Amino acid sequence: xxxxxxxxxxxxxxxxxxxxxxxxxxxxxxxxxxxxxxxxxxxxxxxxxxxxxxxxxxxxxxxxxxxxxxxxxxxxxxxxxxxxxxxxxxxxxxxxxxxxxxxxxxxxxxxxxxxxxxxxxxxxxxxxxxxxxxxxxxxxxxxxxxxxxxxxxxxxxxxxxxxxxxxxxxxxxxxxxxxxxxxxxxxxxxxxxxxxxxxxxxxxxxxxxxxxxxxxxxxxxxxxxxxxxxxxxxxxxxxxxxxxxxxxxxxxxxxxxxxxxxxxxxxxxxxxxxxxxxxxxxxxxxxxxxxxxxxxxxxxxxxxxxxxxxxxxxxxxxxxxxxxxxxxxxxxxxxxxxxxxxxxxxxxxxxxxxxxxxxxxxxxxxxxxxxxxxxxxxxxxxxxxxxxxxxxxxxxxxxxxxxxxxxxxxxxxxxxxxxxxxxxxxxxxxxxxxxxxxxxxxxxxxxxxxxxxxxxxxxxxxxxxxxxxxxxxxxxxxxxxxxxxxxxxxxxxxxxxxxxxxxxx
Numbered sequence: 001x002x003x004x005x006x007x008x009x010x011x012x013x014x015x016x017x018x019x020x021x022x023x024x025x026x027x028x029x030x031x032x033x034x035x036x037x038x039x040x041x042x043x044x045x046x047x048x049x050x051x052x053x054x055x056x057x058x059x060x061x062x063x064x065x066x067x068x069x070x071x072x073x074x075x076x077x078x079x080x081x082x083x084x085x086x087x088x089x090x091x092x093x094x095x096x097x098x099x100x101x102x103x104x105x106x107x108x109x110x111x112x113x114x115x116x117x118x119x120x121x122x123x124x125x126x127x128x129x130x131x132x133x134x135x136x137x138x139x140x141x142x143x144x145x146x147x148x149x150x151x152x153x154x155x156x157x158x159x160x161x162x163x164x165x166x167x168x169x170x171x172x173x174x175x176x177x178x179x180x181x182x183x184x185x186x187x188x189x190x191x192x193x194x195x196x197x198x199x200x201x202x203x204x205x206x207x208x209x210x211x212x213x214x215x216x217x218x219x220x221x222x223x224x225x226x227x228x229x230x231x232x233x234x235x236x237x238x239x240x241x242x243x244x245x246x247x248x249x250x251x252x253x254x255x256x257x258x259x260x261x262x263x264x265x266x267x268x269x270x271x272x273x274x275x276x277x278x279x280x281x282x283x284x285x286x287x288x289x290x291x292x293x294x295x296x297x298x299x300x301x302x303x304x305x306x307x308x309x310x311x312x313x314x315x316x317x318x319x320x321x322x323x324x325x326x327x328x329x330x331x332x333x334x335x336x337x338x339x340x341x342x343x344x345x346x347x348x349x350x351x352x353x354x355x356x357x358x359x360x361x362x363x364x365x366x367x368x369x370x371x372x373x374x375x376x377x378x379x380x381x382x383x384x385x386x387x388x389x390x391x392x393x394x395x396x397x398x399x400x401x402x403x404x405x406x407x408x409x410x411x412x413x414x415x416x417x418x419x420x421x422x423x424x425x426x427x428x429x430x431x432x433x434x435x436x437x438x439x440x441x442x443x444x445x446x447x448x449x450x451x452x453x454x455x456x457x458x459x460x461x462x463x464x465x466x467x468x469x470x471x472x473x474x475x476x477x478x479x480x481x482x483x484x485x486x487x488x489x490x491x492x493x494x495x496x497x498x499x500x501x502x503x504x505x
Contacts (some may be wrong), residue, residue, distance in 0.1 A: 050436025094458030
């Protein structure tokens, strides 16, 4: 039963959930420690936030707070796969899984678009793991030993395109998302792209050390797109372990992209290999229609100008999810759905989905440099958790912009990978919207006169919460960060990693 605009307005009047759309972006948080909402405790004290200033790296790679350190796990052009080829380039979305004998497994997307001739280090084409032999992208699986002193890497899927983010499933697999709408015959492709594929990190090629022999191994042989989830510029996906719904983001413009929900067909039981057997039109793919506490339709999420803003959400069926003639986002009139520019990373925790909108400019009603929303499926509401004002000087260190990949920290709050202009960071955000630095990319891939720094991607904690993994996308570096992690203030409900993992395993 849909939550009507009138019902939501009535509910908001009783609970005080509605927040008026007032104020200006100029007063919102951009710098470390800046407040997007009040950050004091009941006694009026401000607890210590973050881990202190970042210390420059003498190796010119990663600045971290004092007491923290990093290890390079994989690096394109230097580390190799078990089959002998270089680690593929352009690292992106990543998830961690418990591996055999105390190891950690990481599935790592490689965001490589277009034909294979375009890239020096595409994902190798491994027999049985290839969808489209013309495509450059895919995933590798990285195994890190208990003490981090041994690393192995192999191909998980190949022949896919522009593998951006994705999501971990409750049954322990990875959903990799193609951020493209290329069809067969376009951009050198021989098959349609813009789909989601499933990768099992435990499905190690036979003949390799520790190859999985259990039932369900080799589930991704002969990769099959999950067409029921739609064909569009996919970014990320999360799964509601209780209801079985999938939530997906689209990174697109002209017009701005959408946030989707897929409702499975009656009787569908999710789990390993189950998605391979779904009919292409199984279930229902839907787009959101949001409205404020007064029952007014909200055309774009950029209109929210204050942390704590709450929108009610109804869901509208997608007419043609495979989008053979008209892209999915163009199948709706403007008054039918709520859009947002650059919908990016997602993470399931706390009974709902954290969703990133990376920035908004002239294509949107209101400019900003990043939002993080929380979708509550029980209440069918979106709540704005973090809002970053426009960064006036992105080449100057100290401000954050362009959030992208996201994870929930076992130590409280969110950890966000920056894909903005200028200097790039990993940064934390508390429940109340305060931000603080965790790392800064110091690898200049530009020139001394015009420095350039690649985005961070794939931020995720190890299953035990001791190690934060993250990637520098170009040239392609996976990093393991360790140090004196501690709980951050204003986390009263225990939203940490353990709880998040319970809902994602």
